Amino acid sequence: MQLDFATVFSNLKTYIDHFNDRQEKLTDRINSNSRATIELIVRLYLKQLSKVKENGITEDNLPGFLTFNTSLARCKGCSKRTIINHKERLHRAGLIIKEVRNGKQGILVWINPKILFNHATYQDSQTYHKEKYGHISSVISSIVKNFHPLVHEQHEQLNTNSNVHKSPHYLKMAKTFENFTKGKKNNKWENLNEASSKKESQKENDLGFYKKMVWEFWTYAQKILYPDLYFSGPEHLEVLNLIWKSVYGNFKEPIGREQWVAYHRSSLCRLNMVRQWLEKDNNRWIPAPHFFFDVANKKNGFKNTWEWYVRRETLRLTLRNHQLLKKVKKDFAGENNKKGYQAWSRLQLYRMHESRLKQLNDGSLMHAYYMTVQQIIKARL
Amino acid sequence: MNVNRAKALSKCIVWFKDGNIRTFYSLDQRNKEANPDQAVGIRRLEKMLFLTFKGKWETAIIYENQSTGCELIKYRNDRRVAAN
Numbered sequence: 001m002q003l004d005f006a007t008v009f010s011n012l013k014t015y016i017d018h019f020n021d022r023q024e025k026l027t028d029r030i031n032s033n034s035r036a037t038i039e040l041i042v043r044l045y046l047k048q049l050s051k052v053k054e055n056g057i058t059e060d061n062l063p064g065f066l067t068f069n070t071s072l073a074r075c076k077g078c079s080k081r082t083i084i085n086h087k088e089r090l091h092r093a094g095l096i097i098k099e100v101r102n103g104k105q106g107i108l109v110w111i112n113p114k115i116l117f118n119h120a121t122y123q124d125s126q127t128y129h130k131e132k133y134g135h136i137s138s139v140i141s142s143i144v145k146n147f148h149p150l151v152h153e154q155h156e157q158l159n160t161n162s163n164v165h166k167s168p169h170y171l172k173m174a175k176t177f178e179n180f181t182k183g184k185k186n187n188k189w190e191n192l193n194e195a196s197s198k199k200e201s202q203k204e205n206d207l208g209f210y211k212k213m214v215w216e217f218w219t220y221a222q223k224i225l226y227p228d229l230y231f232s233g234p235e236h237l238e239v240l241n242l243i244w245k246s247v248y249g250n251f252k253e254p255i256g257r258e259q260w261v262a263y264h265r266s267s268l269c270r271l272n273m274v275r276q277w278l279e280k281d282n283n284r285w286i287p288a289p290h291f292f293f294d295v296a297n298k299k300n301g302f303k304n305t306w307e308w309y310v311r312r313e314t315l316r317l318t319l320r321n322h323q324l325l326k327k328v329k330k331d332f333a334g335e336n337n338k339k340g341y342q343a344w345s346r347l348q349l350y351r352m353h354e355s356r357l358k359q360l361n362d363g364s365l366m367h368a369y370y371m372t373v374q375q376i377i378k379a380r381l
Numbered sequence: 382m383n384v385n386r387a388k389a390l391s392k393c394i395v396w397f398k399d400g401n402i403r404t405f406y407s408l409d410q411r412n413k414e415a416n417p418d419q420a421v422g423i424r425r426l427e428k429m430l431f432l433t434f435k436g437k438w439e440t441a442i443i444y445e446n447q448s449t450g451c452e453l454i455k456y457r458n459d460r461r462v463a464a465n
Contacts, residue, residue, distance in 0.1 A: 033400040077398070077399060078399035078401070079398050079399055079401070080398055082399055082401060164387070229461065230454070230461050230462065230463050230464065232417035232423060232443070232453035232464070233453065234390075234391075234418075234420045234423060234453070235420050238418070238420035277405045290420065290424070308461065
């Protein structure tokens with residue numbers, strides 16, 4: 001008897017489909033991996049049978065499939081244990097009827113002859129469904145697109161996490177923010193009824209204000225420094241706490257809200273500086289946020305950017321002062337023709353510039369201004 | 382230190398390339414006396430994926446270790462992707 005590859009594989013498919021349909025539990029079904037294993041076994045078995053004389057093969061006198069677990073595992077690209085597990089499952093399903101282990105000489109596997117000899121007289125899955133569920137199933141199946149699952153359906157079902165795929169990312173972020181703003185459960189200002197005194201309500205307001213600042217800082221940092229990374233809720237919380245500690249120093253400094261806002265702006269500037277520093281060279285990198293914002297990180301942490309910021313601000317102020325003093329010199333020399341400064345006396349010019357520069361609240365600038373005026377007068381005399 | 386499944390705050394289900402599926406539980410304490418920190422556990426699971434099982438897995442998902450725990454992080458082909 002001649003065995004046809006196409007017939008055997010269509011029989012196998014029909015058998016497995018029908019078997020799976022009959023199983024109530026998903027765990028009892030033959031999954032795609034086991035299906036691949038039996039297909040491999042059948043393919044190799046048919047190859048082995050093709051070497052035997054045609055007349056020698058009968059349904060009653062079928063030779064077993066001689067193989068090794070290790071060779072099957074190597075062929076399929078999985079472990080030996082996986083092959084053994086698959087064989088057990090296939091045996092339960094009736095696809096493998098017998099197995100004889102011969103130690104070092106390998107194993108002999110007998111496959112269900114119904115598959116090989118076209119005796120798989122089961123209904124195909126579509127007819128089976130029609131009979132079982134009527135026309136409704138066909139309507140549903142036509143509407144619902146059969147997406148290939150990310151993982152095997154069976155294992156998805158095994159997972160007991162019921163609300164998976166139900167909470168979108170922005171909701172999680174909102175939840176994290178809520179947790180962060182609430183803080184620990186034993187916060188004394190959490191219970192609004194007890195926080196009756198003005199002091200406590202003030203504290204509560206301040207806490208909300210600080211937490212909002214920290215949240216804003218982290219959102220901005222995430223946007224410009226880690227645009228391609230995704231963070232989970234616990235990681236968000238951890239980084240927020242680190243920022244609270246390292247960047248804002250637990251808000252222990254006794255300064256007002258306006259000063260805190262000014263500091264917050266400077267911190268955002270520092271983030272921009274880090275971004276600019278990264279853009280200058282592709283080989284530059286910063287560590288992960290839990291390390292970058294860590295208080296103990298002295299090597300490549302965010303703390304070090306304070307020096308950059310101070311240096312930049314100093315340079316900016318120096319340049320500004322230089323420009324202002326240059327203008328003063330021009331006015332005193334009578335080079336500035338605008339607004340009729342030439343007609344002004346030296347005292348008038350002195351008073352005008354003095355009042356203007358005083359508005360900037362810079363002691364060093366004022367000192368430099370007085371020195372410049374002195375130099376100009378000395379030079380004239 | 383042994384991992385206590387009941388006390389673990391998160392778990393990681395890994396779909397290996399050879400067809401195996403395994404669940405790993407997080408170790409959330411920095412030391413014996415420390416308070417559990419879920420972020421530490423998640424980082425350790427991530428380290429396991431990228432160092433111990435490097436190149437051996439296709440998909441990995443980290444969940445909260447609760448009966449109704451939600452998905453925290455998803456990895457696909459050695460990359461962290463947006464969780465659902």
